[in-house]
Every structure is written in C-alpha cells, then in structure tokens.
Amino acid sequence: MERLKILFGICLVAVVLSDFLIPREHVTFFWEGVPGFSAVYGFMACVLIIVVSKFIGKHWLMKPEDYYD
Amino acid sequence: MINVPVAFIFILGAFLVPLLRGNVRKAYLLLLPLVGFVDLINMPRGTGFVMDFIGLDLILGRVDNLSMVFGYVFVIMAFIGNLYALHVKESGQHVAAMLYVGGSLGVVFAGDYLSLFIFWELMAISSVWLIWYRGTKISLNAGFRYLLVHVFGGVCLLSGILLLFNSTGSILFEQMDVRHLNVASYLILIGFMLNAAVPPLHAWLTDAYPEATVTGIIFLSAFTTKTAIYVLLRAFPGTEALIWIGAIMAVYGVVFAVLENDIRRLLSYHIISQVGYMVSGVGLGTMMAVNGSASHAFTHILYKGLLMMGAGAVIYTTGKSKLTELGGLHKKMPVTLILYMIGGFSISAFPFFSGFVSKSMVIAAAAGEHMAFVWLMLTLASAGTFLHTGLKLPYFTFFGKDSGINAREPPKNMLLAMGIAAFLSIFIGVYPQSLYNILPYSVDFAPYTAGHIVGTLQILLFTALGFFLLLKQVKGTPTITLDADWLYRKGAGWFVWIVNNPLADVGNMVTRVALNFFTALLWFSRNPVAAMKIIVGMEKRDRYPDIPQHLEVVSSNAVFVLIFLSICIIFLLGGGQ
Numbered sequence: 001m002e003r004l005k006i007l008f009g010i011c012l013v014a015v016v017l018s019d020f021l022i023p024r025e026h027v028t029f030f031w032e033g034v035p036g037f038s039a040v041y042g043f044m045a046c047v048l049i050i051v052v053s054k055f056i057g058k059h060w061l062m063k064p065e066d067y068y069d
Numbered sequence: 070m071i072n073v074p075v076a077f078i079f080i081l082g083a084f085l086v087p088l089l090r091g092n093v094r095k096a097y098l099l100l101l102p103l104v105g106f107v108d109l110i111n112m113p114r115g116t117g118f119v120m121d122f123i124g125l126d127l128i129l130g131r132v133d134n135l136s137m138v139f140g141y142v143f144v145i146m147a148f149i150g151n152l153y154a155l156h157v158k159e160s161g162q163h164v165a166a167m168l169y170v171g172g173s174l175g176v177v178f179a180g181d182y183l184s185l186f187i188f189w190e191l192m193a194i195s196s197v198w199l200i201w202y203r204g205t206k207i208s209l210n211a212g213f214r215y216l217l218v219h220v221f222g223g224v225c226l227l228s229g230i231l232l233l234f235n236s237t238g239s240i241l242f243e244q245m246d247v248r249h250l251n252v253a254s255y256l257i258l259i260g261f262m263l264n265a266a267v268p269p270l271h272a273w274l275t276d277a278y279p280e281a282t283v284t285g286i287i288f289l290s291a292f293t294t295k296t297a298i299y300v301l302l303r304a305f306p307g308t309e310a311l312i313w314i315g316a317i318m319a320v321y322g323v324v325f326a327v328l329e330n331d332i333r334r335l336l337s338y339h340i341i342s343q344v345g346y347m348v349s350g351v352g353l354g355t356m357m358a359v360n361g362s363a364s365h366a367f368t369h370i371l372y373k374g375l376l377m378m379g380a381g382a383v384i385y386t387t388g389k390s391k392l393t394e395l396g397g398l399h400k401k402m403p404v405t406l407i408l409y410m411i412g413g414f415s416i417s418a419f420p421f422f423s424g425f426v427s428k429s430m431v432i433a434a435a436a437g438e439h440m441a442f443v444w445l446m447l448t449l450a451s452a453g454t455f456l457h458t459g460l461k462l463p464y465f466t467f468f469g470k471d472s473g474i475n476a477r478e479p480p481k482n483m484l485l486a487m488g489i490a491a492f493l494s495i496f497i498g499v500y501p502q503s504l505y506n507i508l509p510y511s512v513d514f515a516p517y518t519a520g521h522i523v524g525t526l527q528i529l530l531f532t533a534l535g536f537f538l539l540l541k542q543v544k545g546t547p548t549i550t551l552d553a554d555w556l557y558r559k560g561a562g563w564f565v566w567i568v569n570n571p572l573a574d575v576g577n578m579v580t581r582v583a584l585n586f587f588t589a590l591l592w593f594s595r596n597p598v599a600a601m602k603i604i605v606g607m608e609k610r611d612r613y614p615d616i617p618q619h620l621e622v623v624s625s626n627a628v629f630v631l632i633f634l635s636i637c638i639i640f641l642l643g644g645g646q
Contacts, residue, residue, distance in 0.1 A: 012534060015526045022519040028436040029444065032520075042528030045452035046535030050542055053327035062328055062548040068558055
C-alpha cells in the first residue's frame, strides 16, 4: 500500500513537471498556457463537486430509502 | 440482393423469436444483427424507400453520413446486447429488445416526421417491457411512470408535427430555421429534449433504468437518448440555448452521481452527464461540434454499455446493487473488474481509450467558439466523471471494505459481450481514424498532441488525489436522492388528496345547497298559494298537513334524470334555432 502511494505521488509530480516541457500549439484561453493549470483545476473540480453536492444532499436532496413508499 | 429498411429486419425479426427454442434461438439472436449489418451497409445512399400514405410521402430510408454513424453503432450494440442477454429464457424480453432496436433504427433513417413519430412511439412502448420484465412492484411502478412521461413527450412531438404540417404543408424531417423557432418547432424540440433526458425532463431515465432487468438496461442506456441526439443533430444544430443546456446537463449528472448509492442509478446519472456533451455539441453546431456529438454518441454507446454490463454482472451474481452492501469483490470477479475498468477509463477519456478521441472534439469545438465558461463546465464534468465511474463505483464495489457476500464471474456470454465492447473502446482510442472516417464531415482533428495528453492526465490524476483524500466523504450512504420525479411522484399523491378532500368538500356543499333548494322548490310547488301564505306568516305551517315538509323523492334518480333531460331538451331546442 505504501509503495502504491509513493508510485502515485511520483506520477503526480512527473505529469506536472512534464507540463513545463511540452510545446503549446493552440492556446485559446490564457490558462492553457499556464503549466500545471490542469492539475490545479482537476483537483479543485473534484473537491468542489464532492463538497457542494454533499452539502446540497445533506440539507435537501438525500432522503431515507422508504421516502416514496 | 433484396434490400429493406434495416429497421424492418429487427421489427419483423422480433416476431420469430418466440417460435424458436434453445440453441436455435441463441443462434438466431446473434444472426439477426449480422443480417441487419449486411442490410445496413447495402442500403442505397440518398433518399430511398419512399411510400405513399394518404397523399403524404413516408421516407423510410434517408441514408447519409449522419444517419449511418448511428446506424452502425446501433446494429453493433444490438449484437452486443443480444450476446449479453443470450442466457435469458423469456422470449418476451428478446422481442421487446428487438422491437426497440428496430424502432430506433426506424427513427434514424426516417426522412419525414410521420414515420419518425411512429417509430418514436414504438421505441417507448417496446422499451418499457425491458423494465417491467424485472417483475418487481418497484419496476412495475417505475415502468408506468416511464411510459406516462414518454406519452407526454410523444404528445408534445405530435402536436408540433401537426402544427408544422398545418403551417407549411410539409412533414419533411429537415433542419429547422433555428434563428426563428416558432411554437411548432418548440414543441418538437421539447419532445426531442425529453428523450435526450434534458433536465428537468430527465427524471424518467434515472427513475426507471436502474429498475430494468440486468440485460434490458444495456439496450435502454444505448438507444433512447442517442436517437434523441441524432434527431437534435438533424433538426436543431446551432440552437444556441442547447450549448448551455448541455453544459448544465454535464454538471448536473455529476452532482447527483455524488449522492447516489445504487450502482446502476449512479451510471444513469452519468448518461445524463455524457449526453450533456452531445447536446452542447448540437448547440455549437459547427462541423467540429457535430462531428464531436456524433462520435461521442458512438463511443458512449459502447463504453456505457460496457459499464452497465459490468454493473449488471455484479447484480446478476450477488443480487445486490447498493454500494453500501457491496465491497471487496475483486478477488471473486477479477475479469469483470478489468473489463469494467476499461469502460471506466473510456468514459473518463484516458488517453488511448475511446472517450479521449470523442469528448475532446466537443470541448475543442467549445474552445473554437471561444466559450470559456462552457469549456470550464465540460472540463469540470470530466473530472466528476472519472471521480464516480472510474473511482467511486469500482472502489466501493470491488475494493474497500469486504462485504463477504457470495459472488462469482457471470456466464461466459456476458463476459464475451463485455469483451467485445471493451475491445472496441480501446480500438477506437488507439486508432481514432476508424471512427473519424465515418463521421458526417471530413475530420481535421488530432487528439494525440502532447499538450492534450498531459493536460488530460493532470486533470484525471489530481481528481484521483482528491478522491483518496476525501475517501470518507464519497462513500455511499443508504439514502435515495430527490430529483424532478419528486414533482409527479409526490405531486400525484397531493393531487389525489386535493381531489378527495377539499375539492370533494366543495362538491358535497354544492350538492347539499342544490338539494335543499330543490326540496324547497318542490314543497313550494305543491301548493304555491298556501306556501306563500306560510312564508309570509299568514298561515301556520300545520294548517296544511298534506304539504310534505321533506321530500325524499327529490334525491331520487328519477328526479335528476328528469332535470337532466329537461336541460338537454332546452339546449337542443336552443341549438336548433
């Protein structure tokens, strides 16, 4: 398990580092030119989706399984 | 070689299924899509199979690049679905599935609205049996709700078609003037959007699909929403509102998937999310976007089928469908896990899997139109897709806490069907030109650039990081989630309550007042002179005991019939003049 975590960590670092090296052909939006933007955006998207959905769910949408019976 | 519209191969072929038994039937179920495929590639290009019907031209064979993309993938999916369902004994399920496939192919090759509508309705009434065959009370109710919603959509569509015919005299199914939509085109659009599961007209999907049979949902998840995408691509490309509607759909499905505990309902929410990309592509309407939508529909049918087959395999062998009741199955179902994960990587758009080469086309089309916010929403939904389909569902089903339940690999035919879908998903990912060659417009799009690969990997890997950090938050909870179906599931109960209580009280009051009035009138008419005297107080009431005080006869049916008939006569006489 520890090994897997280290491997995963190396992957994360490697993919961000490689973003500094690759050439940019098409840059439509300014953030596409910022190395590491996708990593930050992916992480934030993930956290945002979980936190916001769970918040809405807890306060409104999630009901016991026999709700419609 | 005799050539017929490919829809008829499946529709007529369906009726032979109940006559066959055992291995003959199995062979027949696999042969039918193959015959369909041969027929499909031999269908003449252009407008064919035109029939005259009460002076209208019914076009059953409009064959061009756009209809062929959907034709190919529908026939391929019919083969995969039949293979997956090969062990199913009830012939009714096979008949329903084949009629459903036939209806979908009928819609895809229809060149006029009348035949489109007939096939459209055939899809609804055949597909509902794939839900009902589950045989539970829940699936029966969900099926009825499914049917009622589709009847509503069908009525919208038909009203639109009739208005269109009334104003233009044409029922040709062509591209609409999307800058000047009128009531007719809006009604048609609503009918189409309902089948594309556009919120808030989407709840039929997530309500009913997870209650379908293990094999039925494979067909359901492939055909209805994707025929809707086809008709939207045909009639409404460039309808700007659809860009935003699609982007909202993509995020909507992802948000609800977080809350979902049932594995097939989670995947159903991701149908809505994925169809959102396609709807967005329809709205963008550029060549790149139309190509993107069509190709995403193609790859989506295969990988979503694969994911549903994987979830179905779990339900088939364990009898359980909730994340809270599953866990630790990887040792017992390793092949299912691997095949499922190929579907998971495909939908998440990992490089060298099919989603990568199709989804990116829609996102690139959004960038091409400089729609920054749409781009951000679609990219956010990509992260959410991997989060649920690629991480949450497999983690809590195959890993996580060992549930200790009995499980084994599903029958060989199911694994084989999954294998074919998995192969195609990887094949398209590695060799995208195979898909690009059959798209509506010639493609000048290179998915495999260094920037695109690295960008995608960053998003996916850091989504995974977020998932593992918030592992406790994302695990399933034994709850259900409210959605738009609440309006009619709870609303119907309230409607009945309002009719039975306040409305019934008002009704009773009106009856009481009317009865008292007639009782008094009758009492009065027995002897008006005496009655007048009593009323004004000149006579005592008991002076004329023969005047009945309370007449039971008033409430008798005979009196009401007489009143009714007199009203009728008055109306008839009045109307006759």
